[in-house]
Amino acid sequence: MRTPLYLTTILLLAATVIAADRREAKFSAKAERTASSMRKTILAEIKDLANHEWAGEYYAGDGLGVNTAVAIAPKSGYVFEWHGCLGLYDRNYGGVTWTNDRIRLAFTFDNKRQGFEGLAPEFIPIRWGTRRYLVPTGDIIGFCNNVNEGREPREDVHGFCLLRRGDEKAEVSGFPIVRKEYRSYLLAEPIEAAIESVSKYATRSSVCDWKFKDTPVTLNVGSKKGLRAGMELHVAEPGNIVESVRITKVEESRSEAVMTQIGEDATGPLVGWKLSTQAPWTRATKDKHTTRRSTE
Numbered sequence: 001m002r003t004p005l006y007l008t009t010i011l012l013l014a015a016t017v018i019a020a021d022r023r024e025a026k027f028s029a030k031a032e033r034t035a036s037s038m039r040k041t042i043l044a045e046i047k048d049l050a051n052h053e054w055a056g057e058y059y060a061g062d063g064l065g066v067n068t069a070v071a072i073a074p075k076s077g078y079v080f081e082w083h084g085c086l087g088l089y090d091r092n093y094g095g096v097t098w099t100n101d102r103i104r105l106a107f108t109f110d111n112k113r114q115g116f117e118g119l120a121p122e123f124i125p126i127r128w129g130t131r132r133y134l135v136p137t138g139d140i141i142g143f144c145n146n147v148n149e150g151r152e153p154r155e156d157v158h159g160f161c162l163l164r165r166g167d168e169k170a171e172v173s174g175f176p177i178v179r180k181e182y183r184s185y186l187l188a189e190p191i192e193a194a195i196e197s198v199s200k201y202a203t204r205s206s207v208c209d210w211k212f213k214d215t216p217v218t219l220n221v222g223s224k225k226g227l228r229a230g231m232e233l234h235v236a237e238p239g240n241i242v243e244s245v246r247i248t249k250v251e252e253s254r255s256e257a258v259m260t261q262i263g264e265d266a267t268g269p270l271v272g273w274k275l276s277t278q279a280p281w282t283r284a285t286k287d288k289h290t291t292r293r294s295t296e
Contacts, residue, residue: 026091026109035079038093045073054103054125058134058162065116070134070162074098078105080119090117101125102137123162128153128176134162140178141230144185147176149234150282184228190278191226193219193233195271196254203264213261217245217269222255233257237274241267245275 025031046055055074061067065084072078074096082090094106103123112118120136126143127133131153135143146152146161153172154163175186201215221227227250235241243266245257259269 024109027088031091031109035081035091035093038077039071039079042071042073042076042079045076046071049073053127054132054134056132056164058132058164059157060160060162061158062160063158068119068162070119072096072103072134082117084116090119092119103134126176126178129172129174130170131167131172131176132164133176140182141185141228143176144178144182145230145232145277148185148187148190148277149232149279151279152176184226185231187226187277190276191221191231191233192236193221193225193227193255193275195269195273195275196220198269198271201264206262210263213264213266215259215261215269216248217257217259219245219247219255219257219275220253222251222253224252227255231277233275233277234279235269235273236276236280239280241273243268244279245269 043057046052046057049055052074055072058070058072059068067083068080069083070078070080077093077095079093080091081088092105092107092109092111094108096106097104101124103125105119105121105123107121111121113120120139122137123134124137124140125132126135126140133143133152143152143161146159151159152161152163154168157165157168159168175183178186195217197218199216199218201213204212204214206212219227219233227247229247229250231247232244233247234244243259243261245259247255247257249256261268
């Protein structure tokens with residue numbers, strides 16, 4: 001998996017400003033022992049359950065500043081850890097409940113979802129062939145974007161979605177199984193678009209000295225071509241730009257989106273830039289899986 005340039009920059013910069021208080025209980029020797037003991041119990045339960053619907057060890061990350069792991073089983077609970085360039089960034093553990101096809105987590109420590117820490121409190125298990133993903137309840141569209149972009153189904157351990165360890169080796173076909181209201185977000189073919197207008201940008205502060213730059217843009221395609229609010233499109237042309245936009249509003253033949261960049265001096269966006277729901281750097285992998293779907 002190729003990490004987008006903007007994310008790599010965030011990881012490298014944020015790694016220099018992480019100042020977690022190592023006196024917090026979650027970083028203590030006691031917490032380390034408890035997590036280790038719980039993990040052993042969870043792994044034993046996973047082994048006894050064999051191919052359970054969602055029990056397992058899951059991983060998401062880029063091998064750099066983001067390496068999140070979750071070991072989870074219905075009776076033994078879960079253990080979550082986030083490791084990065086500077087060591088352990090976050091840890092939590094507790095019990096789990098399975099209600100209405102959703103996994104809900106109980107947290108032993110304060111679950112701060114900001115910066116390089118935190119875990120979604122609720123997940124939906126998603127099946128794709130023999131693969132198992134844990135997707136936050138509020139980010140099913142984000143998971144679909146990963147599929148459309150070509151990041152999933154990934155073929156190595158690294159990726160942005162929590163995938164059961166070892167499942168990256170499993171071949172899949174068709175689409176992952178998502179609820180009916182999200183099926184239209186999974187695309188058999190990429191959607192292509194172009195920026196037809198650009199509005200004034202606004203800035204937001206970050207954990208570092210730089211600011212986020214949010215620029216509203218208008219695209220020349222809409223729902224008639226299959227675009228939905230929340231979809232993400234990547235810059236395809238010019239080829240030296242690694243940026244994306246997220247759709248905020250859709251009409252039949254046009255749509256509104258926002259491009260988020262790092263720093264006010266970031267290039268673009270500009271009228272005429274070409275966009276695609278398929279990330280340029282995943283084209284070979286995405287084309288392979290698209291061909292497979294079309295033959296089913």
